[in-house]
Structures are given as structure tokens and as C-alpha cells.
Amino acid sequence: GAGVSQSPSNKVTEKGKDVELRCDPISGHTALYWYRQSLGQGLEFLIYFQGNSAPDKSGLPSDRFSAERTGGSVSTLTIQRTQQEDSAVYLCASRSYRGLGLGNEQFFGPGTRLTVL
């Protein structure tokens, strides 16, 4: 089956514009994560979805960031009024649950490289 896909692969935007990043998880994976990878901060957790609910939004850096997931599948990460410090690679990951004590590893997409000018 297909892996996690993300679109667009690259996005260049002007400061102050809104952007939407899309993630298509592996079919049947109920858990979905967004991470951000930047030179200064490394890999950081942003938000976790279980189904369509987001019980952990603790990593969202500001209220300009929001995310939703519909149909237990596709997720969209929205950044409003983008700033230059938002420039990073945004990675999406999904996982199934195979059992307690097992790896339950996350499978990552190729990422969206966001550049804010």
C-alpha cells in the first residue's frame, strides 16, 4: 500500500499570507502526528490526532497554527499570517496500534518545505 503523502512538497509564500499543508496518512492508521523540522529547533512535535480529535495540541507554537482532520484520514495544517520563523520542513506521520509493548512505530511522509519570504 501507499505510504504517507504530503502536499505540496515545497511552498514559498510571502510574510503575512496564510498557508495550508496537507497530509494523507496510511489507510487505516488512526493516529496522526505533525512535526516541524528546522535548523534552529531540530525536530519538534506539533499536534497529535486520534481519529478526528486532537487530544494533544501542546506543540503548536502560537495561535496562528491550527490543524484539523476529517473522516479519520486527511489532515490539514494551517498557518495564518506566516512569519519568517515559520520557515521549516513540516513532517506528518501516522501509525497504527499493534499492541502494548510493541513498537507502534510512526511512518513519516516526505514533508513540506515551507519558505516564508
Next chain:
Amino acid sequence: AQKITQTQPGMFVQEKEAVTLDCTYDTSDPSYGLFWYKQPSSGEMIFLIYQGSYDQQNATEGRYSLNFQKARKSANLVISASQLGDSAMYFCAMREPGTFGNEKLTFGTGTRLTIIP
């Protein structure tokens, strides 16, 4: 708060030699999981190997093995018989149990491995 430390920013290794990538972690929770991911220049994170805190034996996956020393809180990745295709960034990550099945990962800063022909 959990923490992952990778002290080797970069390593150069001759092809066919074995290489050890260091990872130490800090957590107060007795139940946790440790992962290694590979990130080639293409950007996608590739899962390599998993070690659970209660696992009695060190994990192995093909040429990858994990040297898990629980008392020292270290989980070093060993790659045997290195190949040119092993050149990539390698990330150590830890998962702690959370509420609502959240298994978000905390990543180290990574080690860039370069295999020399």
C-alpha cells in the same frame, strides 16, 4: 521532561566498517520506547529499529542492532558492514506513554553519518 542527547554531530566511516551512533536519554517513567530513524538527503524519515524499556534482549534488524544499556540510559545504534547508502542523518527518539494513546516522539539533534568509499 524527557530528553534525548546525541553527542556526535557528524561521523566519517570507511565503507564496510562497523559504526556506533551514540544516544543517551533521560526519563523518570519506567515505561518508554526508543527508536532510531534514518533521514537521507531526500528528507523522508525511515524507521530502523525499536527497543522497549522492558525488552530483555537488545533489538536487531538486519545490519542494525541496538546496544541498550538501561542503567546507563543509553541506546546506541550499531550498523555493521557499512554501505555507501548508509550515508544520512540518524535520529534517536523516545516515546513515553501518554493519555489518549498519545505516543509522540521526542527527537535528538541527530548525527550525520558519511560513508567513505
